[in-house]
Amino acid sequence: MTQTKGLAGVVAAHSAISSIIDDQLTYVGYKIDDLAENSTFEEVIYLLWHLKLPTEQELSALKKELADHAELPREVINHLRSYDLTKVRPMAALRTAVSFLGMLDPEADEISEEANLRKAIRMQARIASIVAAISRIRQGNEPVAPNKDLSFAANFLYMLNDKVPSDMEVEALDKALVLHADHELNASTFTARVCVATLSDIYSGVTAAISALKGPLHGGANEGVMKMLLEIGEEENALPYVKEKLANKEKVMGIGHRVYRSGDPRAKHLKKMSEELTKITGQPKFYNISVQIEDYIKQEKGLPANVDFYSASVYHSLGIETDLFTPIFAISRVSGWIAHILEQYSDNRLIRPRAEYTGPQHQQYVPLSERA
Ligand SMILES: CC(=O)SCCNC(=O)CCNC(=O)[C@H](O)C(C)(C)COP(=O)(O)OP(=O)(O)OC[C@H]1O[C@@H](n2cnc3c(N)ncnc32)[C@H](O)[C@@H]1OP(=O)(O)O
Numbered sequence: 480m481t482q483t484k485g486l487a488g489v490v491a492a493h494s495a496i497s498s499i500i501d502d503q504l505t506y507v508g509y510k511i512d513d514l515a516e517n518s519t520f521e522e523v524i525y526l527l528w529h530l531k532l533p534t535e536q537e538l539s540a541l542k543k544e545l546a547d548h549a550e551l552p553r554e555v556i557n558h559l560r561s562y563d564l565t566k567v568r569p570m571a572a573l574r575t576a577v578s579f580l581g582m583l584d585p586e587a588d589e590i591s592e593e594a595n596l597r598k599a600i601r602m603q604a605r606i607a608s609i610v611a612a613i614s615r616i617r618q619g620n621e622p623v624a625p626n627k628d629l630s631f632a633a634n635f636l637y638m639l640n641d642k643v644p645s646d647m648e649v650e651a652l653d654k655a656l657v658l659h660a661d662h663e664l665n666a667s668t669f670t671a672r673v674c675v676a677t678l679s680d681i682y683s684g685v686t687a688a689i690s691a692l693k694g695p696l697h698g699g700a701n702e703g704v705m706k707m708l709l710e711i712g713e714e715e716n717a718l719p720y721v722k723e724k725l726a727n728k729e730k731v732m733g734i735g736h737r738v739y740r741s742g743d744p745r746a747k748h749l750k751k752m753s754e755e756l757t758k759i760t761g762q763p764k765f766y767n768i769s770v771q772i773e774d775y776i777k778q779e780k781g782l783p784a785n786v787d788f789y790s791a792s793v794y795h796s797l798g799i800e801t802d803l804f805t806p807i808f809a810i811s812r813v814s815g816w817i818a819h820i821l822e823q824y825s826d827n828r829l830i831r832p833r834a835e836y837t838g839p840q841h842q843q844y845v846p847l848s849e850r851a
């Protein structure tokens with residue numbers, strides 16, 4: 480048996496969804512740069528689920544289905560109201576609400592391809608409505624009903640703020656959603672695949688994936704980046720802060736990657752957006768601080784910025800609260816999780832690796848009454 484800590488370098492599945500080869504990311508063979516510049520999030524959802532770009536007709540059918548299913552069942556809103564959302568972390572509330580959605584879906588345990596695609600639409604549409612509702616309810620506001628005339632990104636911002644967003648805001652969020660949609664066998668996607676490989680259902684797979692995304696070494700890092708930027712506060716504090724972090728052997732959030740060596744191809748898009756948006760909002764310091772940190776760690780340790788690094792200042796510039804950053808990652812990544820879940824079902828085998836046992840051997844059982 481071979482063993483590698485954290486499964487580094489282990490190929491654990493075949494997949495036709497996304498690839499990372501020589502530090503280049505593609506979705507179904509399309510370069511992430513092309514998709515970020517030219518596509519929309521809805522097109523990417525279709526691409527990931529059907530492994531081809533949609534025709535105009537297919538795209539408008541998908542948009543209509545997403546819009547038609549964005550309304551949350553009343554039970555979910557009542558469920559969200561049943562706990563104190565001012566104290567609960569949004570990722571925990573989202574995890575529980577998605578699990579709850581599964582309890583309400585009469586098709587939850589039906590895993591035929593047709594039922595899975597119907598559930599995929601409901602999941603993708605409602606996860607955005609859940610995140611917006613969490614934010615509204617904890618501010619003491621009513622959740623905003625979805626607006627069927629808006630795109631996925633625009634509708635999310637509309638439900639969040641009860642205001643139709645500007646084109647600039649929609650374009651920025653849409654691009655961020657495209658960039659976060661899928662990423663080969665990252666930890667949350669692998670979690671989803673392990674879960675459904677037992678032939679468990681989509682809701683279970685996505686609930687498990689949200690749980691994995693939440694951690695600060697994965698999707699949770701984007702919130703950590705924003706906390707760091709706020710703590711640093713002013714540009715002159717950036718270098719002393721990062722030097723101290725590295726001297727104390729602490730990790731800097733949003734930096735480093737298991738797979739990329741020269742750099743994460745998504746980061747440059749978010750970096751450009753951060754530069755533009757922070758200027759517009761009059762807070763260029765968050766971009767300038769980020770650049771200082773990125774450059775210093777690259778020079779000292781050769782570690783690149785990852786997708787979480789500049790997404791923090793992008794979302795902050797869009798007026799989004801820091802603890803919604805990882806839920807927004809989930810709103811995008813659920814498209815990739817679903818694609819991988821469908822792929823796993825299509826050629827399934829239980830995922831069950833081995834562990835190398837390192838504990839004691841040949842122990843003699845001592846009755847409870849005789850133990851010291
Ligand atoms: C969407 C995403 O999930 S992208 C990743 C988001 N996560 C983060 O940004 C959290 C910060 N980054 C990290 O913790 C890591 O770089 C990970 C988790 C992304 C990758 O982890 P691994 O491949 O296991 O690398 P590992 O943690 O072993 O680090 C290797 C070396 O680089 C150092 N290193 C890695 N990341 C960082 C960092 N962010 N800050 C400082 N040092 C780092 C480690 O301390 C280690 O140094 P050593 O060899 O001297 O002990």
Ligand SMILES: O=C([O-])CC(=O)C(=O)O
Pocket residue numbers: 661662664665666737738785786
């Ligand atoms: O692939 C990874 O390990 C983490 C990552 O960048 C992602 O999930 O987008």
